[in-house]
Amino acid sequence: MDNSLGELVQKFLNGDPKAFEVLVERFRRKIYSLAYQVLGNHLDADEVVQETFVRVYRKREELKDVKYFSSFIIRVATNYSIDLLRKRKGHSGIPDDTGTLPGSIQLDLSQRVATPSDDFEKKRLMEEVTRALEQLPPRQKLTAILHDVEGYSKSEIAEVFDCPEATVRSNLHIARSKIKKILKQRFKAKE
Amino acid sequence: MTCHNALALLEDYVDGELSAELEARVREHLAGCRRCRLEFEWSSVLKELLKQKKAPDPDRDRWAETTNLIYARTVEQDTNRYRIMSVAERNSAQRGAFVRSVVSVAASLAILFSAILLGSGSQQQLARVSASESPIFVAAPLEDQVTSDNITVASDEENLRRAKGMLLLGPPGSLGRFISPFDFARAIN
Known part of the structure; x- marks a missing residue:
């Protein structure tokens, strides 16, 4: 955490309303992006943004140290997103990837995605990834989004979920493995 | 490997x-x-x-609306509360709440003791009526009523008056036991 953010958080904890407004400006895009990736629509993402800041404001006494503010606010947003996700559509998990790798796939995927002209293929792959993400259990989905989409480090995610880094690593690997399995099945069916 | x-x-x-x-x-x-x-x-x-896989940016209006709602539910709400209630008002409100609590507890206790006193008084009245074999119509065992020499047969007018009293004051067993304050006074004497 940089010093300016630390000072800002300290002012907010001391009851400075201006500091809170600056924090809203600074974090709202991050919260919105995370919520949108998890819930997939603007309305729910807006609700998460609003509720996250209201909860952070009301629960600011729970923040023990200013250096944990980022993980604190992301945790609030993550928990509320998971609640909303469960409320909106329930959840149906997919089995762990225990099968062997199919040897029949002949796609040179790196080439396909890396080729700038192949926008249609990239879009199709992106849609498949989005669909595959939707099938993951909330914790794995959030871990994959936080790490691979939003760019948080494994240690930051461990702080958010209040769990060991090894658990984050494991969740991330399982999530990726499941997404790859779904993608392979889709592409195998379409080939 | x-x-x-x-x-x-x-x-x-x-x-x-x-x-x-x-x-x-x-x-x-x-x-x-x-x-x-x-x-x-x-x-x-x-x-x-x-x-x-990046999320699309919400438009300016949406941002403004969400941000305004956040401020309305947090900073502004606190500010308004503070403005409406000054420190003196808050202290006064706290004192008022304390007085209201004391009064309500006292009222509850008064009702409770009244109920206890009334209950015991009513039992004493019944016992006294029974002991003096008063001709007042009270709930007495049928056997006592039949064998007693002091059975008073009320006139139709008296019965009508009692019925009216029951209608007004309730069934026998509660206030309907006493037809009027006058009868009540006579019963306890």
């Missing part, structure tokens, strides 16, 4: 989190193993796709 080991390290390899030595060994394995290389390609593509 076996395929099993290479695949176990693959995600960390894609994330660039392996030591230089392990990274070299995985790279060497991938160069010679088509199946693991394909798995690596899937992992790389997936990582790249997820990296590019």
Whole structure:
């Protein structure tokens, strides 16, 4: 955490309303992006943004140290997103990837995605990834989004979920493995 | 390095989190193993796709609305509360709340004691009426009523008056037991 953010958080904890407004400006895009990736629509993402800041404001006494503010606010947003996700559509998990790798796939995927002209293929792959993400259990989905989409480090995610880094690593690997399995099945069916 | 080991390290390899030595060994394995290389390609593509998966920016109006709602539910709400209730008003409100609590507790206790006193008084009245074999119509065992020499047969007018009293004051067993304050006074004497 940089010093300016630390000072800002300290002012907010001391009851400075201006500091809170600056924090809203600074974090709202991050919260919105995370919520949108998890819930997939603007309305729910807006609700998460609003509720996250209201909860952070009301629960600011729970923040023990200013250096944990980022993980604190992301945790609030993550928990509320998971609640909303469960409320909106329930959840149906997919089995762990225990099968062997199919040897029949002949796609040179790196080439396909890396080729700038192949926008249609990239879009199709992106849609498949989005669909595959939707099938993951909330914790794995959030871990994959936080790490691979939003760019948080494994240690930051461990702080958010209040769990060991090894658990984050494991969740991330399982999530990726499941997404790859779904993608392979889709592409195998379409080939 | 076996395929099993290479695949176990693959995600960390894609994330660039392996030591230089392990990274070299995985790279060497991938160069010679088509199946693991394909798995690596899937992992790389997936990582790249997820990296590019950005949420669209909400428009300005939406941001403004959400931000205003946040402020309305947090900072402004607190500010308004503070403005409406000054420190003196808050202290006064707290004192008022305390007085209201004391009064309500006192009222509850008064009602409770009244009920207890009335209950015991009523029992005493019944006992006194029974002991003096008063002609007042009270609930007495049928056998006592039949064998007693002091059975008073009320006139139709008296019965009508009692019925009216019951109608007004309730059934026998509660206030209807006493037809009027006058009868009540006569009963306890």
